[in-house]
Amino acid sequence: MKSFMSVVLMGAVISTILGCSKPCKIYPPEKPVVNLPLELRQQNNWVGSGGQFDGSCVWATMISLLRWQGQYEIADYIRRNRAGGEFLGSVSSKLTELNIRFAVAENHDEEFLAWAIRTRRGAAVGIKKGKHMVAVVDIVGDEVCILDNRNVNSYIWIDKDKFFRDWHASGGWAFTPIYSPVSPLP
Amino acid sequence: MKGNWWFIAMLLFVVTAPVFGEQVIPPADQGKMYLSIVGDRNDRAYYNLNGMFLNDKNLREFKKGVHFNNVTSDSAMYKARYQENVKGLPTVRLQNAKGIVLYEAYGSNLPTTAMGMYIRLELASILNDNANWQYATWGERFGNCPWGKCRPKQEQEEEPVEKLPEPKSDPVVEPEPDGPNILLLVVLGLVAGVVGLGAGVLSQLRKEHTERS
Numbered sequence: 010m011k012s013f014m015s016v017v018l019m020g021a022v023i024s025t026i027l028g029c030s031k032p033c034k035i036y037p038p039e040k041p042v043v044n045l046p047l048e049l050r051q052q053n054n055w056v057g058s059g060g061q062f063d064g065s066c067v068w069a070t071m072i073s074l075l076r077w078q079g080q081y082e083i084a085d086y087i088r089r090n091r092a093g094g095e096f097l098g099s100v101s102s103k104l105t106e107l108n109i110r111f112a113v114a115e116n117h118d119e120e121f122l123a124w125a126i127r128t129r130r131g132a133a134v135g136i137k138k139g140k141h142m143v144a145v146v147d148i149v150g151d152e153v154c155i156l157d158n159r160n161v162n163s164y165i166w167i168d169k170d171k172f173f174r175d176w177h178a179s180g181g182w183a184f185t186p187i188y189s190p191v192s193p194l195p
Numbered sequence: 196m197k198g199n200w201w202f203i204a205m206l207l208f209v210v211t212a213p214v215f216g217e218q219v220i221p222p223a224d225q226g227k228m229y230l231s232i233v234g235d236r237n238d239r240a241y242y243n244l245n246g247m248f249l250n251d252k253n254l255r256e257f258k259k260g261v262h263f264n265n266v267t268s269d270s271a272m273y274k275a276r277y278q279e280n281v282k283g284l285p286t287v288r289l290q291n292a293k294g295i296v297l298y299e300a301y302g303s304n305l306p307t308t309a310m311g312m313y314i315r316l317e318l319a320s321i322l323n324d325n326a327n328w329q330y331a332t333w334g335e336r337f338g339n340c341p342w343g344k345c346r347p348k349q350e351q352e353e354e355p356v357e358k359l360p361e362p363k364s365d366p367v368v369e370p371e372p373d374g375p376n377i378l379l380l381v382v383l384g385l386v387a388g389v390v391g392l393g394a395g396v397l398s399q400l401r402k403e404h405t406e407r408s
Contacts, residue, residue, distance in 0.1 A: 036280075036294075046275035076272075079264050105217050112221040127225045187219055189262035191272055192229035193294030195280055 036194040041147030041154040041164055043131035043190070049076040050161035055088055066142040067095040069158035070133040071186070073144055075109075077131060078188035083109060100184065110187045117181025119173065123148065125183070129190040131156075135179040136172075145183075226292050228261045228323065230316070233277050234285030236267040241285040244305065251309035257316055261289075289316055291323050318383075 051072040053064035068091045075084040087107070095103070104111045114121030114132075122145055125132035131146045134155075146164060147154035153172040154164050176183075232248065234241025245265065248254045266273050268284060281288075283301035290296050298319035306312040 046271050048271035048275070079272075081270075101218060108217060110217050110219055112219055121221065124221050124223075124225075128222070129225075187222065189229075189264055191264055191266075191276065192231045192262065192288070192290050193292075194276060195288070195290060195294055195296045 039194060040149070042126055042129055043074075043077055043144070043146035043156075045073055045077050045146075045156070047162070049073065050156060051076075051084075051088070051158060052161050053158035055092065064158075065092055065095055066158050067100055067133070068092070070142050070144045070156075071104075073156060073158070073161075074131050074133060075186050075188075078186055078190050080109075080186065080188050083107065104184070104186075111184055112187055113182075113184040115180075115182055117177050118183075121183055125185050129193070130185045130187070132183045132185040134176055134183045136175045137179065139179045139182075224262075228292065228297070228320065229264065229288075229290040229294075230258060230261045231264045231266055231277075231288045231290075232285065233266045233273065233281055233288065234268065236269065238285060240302075240305075241267075244285050244287065247309045247312060251313065253313040254309055254316075257313065287312070289319050297323050 051069040053066050053069040055064050055069075068087050072084045072087055075081075075087070091103075101111075101113055112121075122132055122134070125145065126148050131144050133142055134145050135142050143158065144156040145153060146156050148169065151169045152166045153169050154166050155172070156164055232241070232244055234244065248258060266277055268278075277286075281301065282299075283304075285305070286299065286301040287305060288296060289298040298315055300306065300315070306315060
């Protein structure tokens with residue numbers, strides 16, 4: 010009993026020092042790991058500078074990933090100033106122009122996607138023979154989770170082998186901005 | 196002459212190229228802690244808290260070694276991920292890479308000085324290091340890690356440009372000298388000394404009491 014009281018007392022002292030006055034709510038592990046609030050997911054349908062609906066799957070994906078990493082101003086700038094189709098190969102130079110810090114995999118590097126999930130950043134990937142771009146937001150077991158900018162209301166879990174076949178057939182190209190992802194749920 | 200121009204052009208390219216290049220090698224920063232400052236952008240306390248992290252050298256350095264996020268209470272990110280679990284505003288929260296809260300303070304519980312804040316954050320980091328050691332896998336302990344201890348590499352990232360909301364009046368930020376880290380060690384040493392002394396005295400008293408009875 011005495012030792013139990015000592016433990017309780019010690020816990021109270023440590024809590025006081027560290028400022029945690031009551032137990033924190035514990036959340037289950039997030040799925041997907043890049044779990045962007047619905048409001049911040051960019052749908053590919055914004056009005057371009059020409060006044061017509063003229064989004065871009067590349068920029069929509071980039072905007073979502075930038076928001077996840079706290080870069081709202083750059084994301085808003087892109088949304089206002091970029092629209093229309095984009096060649097995957099030209100994105101690197103455009104990101105450099107925009108002064109965005111980013112990492113690229115141009116060589117079918119599956120480890121790059123694993124790294125992007127490990128670091129909770131997510132990655133933009135080319136699919137459908139390079140005609141479309143989506144964000145990879147988790148890889149768990151035999152499944153890959155993507156956020157498709159054509160319908161951002163829900164995440165799509167697809168078979169890992171199927172996804173990687175599509176990705177490799179599309180050039181095996183991926184990129185992600187390099188900033189601080191938002192903190193995990195406590 | 197043509198050769199000289201070519202040489203100058205190449206030299207200019209070499210000198211200016213790094214300025215434009217922003218493509219980086221993927222950093223292995225999955226073990227980094229997360230530091231979040233959450234608050235109301237119109238609240239002076241939130242503004243002062245940010246000032247503390249901008250002006251104090253120790254806190255600036257601390258920020259570079261972690262994932263740092265500023266979350267305002269009017270943002271969608273706050274409503275979806277913070278509103279439910281913060282206890283007051285402004286909040287400073289330090290989490291390890293798995294999301295476990297190592298330190299959290301809010302409102303009037305916040306340390307009033309930069310040094311006080313720094314000591315608490317460092318102390319929480321030290322506890323996290325020990326926790327990492329306890330939970331390290333066999334491979335991490337005896338594989339490639341020297342001395343069996345794996346501390347995630349702390350990449351020094353370039354600080355993103357931060358724009359703070361303008362306060363209604365000038366912020367009150369206490370001028371603090373950029374104290375060396377040695378102060379932390381001195382404080383911890385003193386605390387350890389006092390605890391040790393107390394334990395010693397207590398043990399001696401107990402011993403005497405036992406002998407008498």
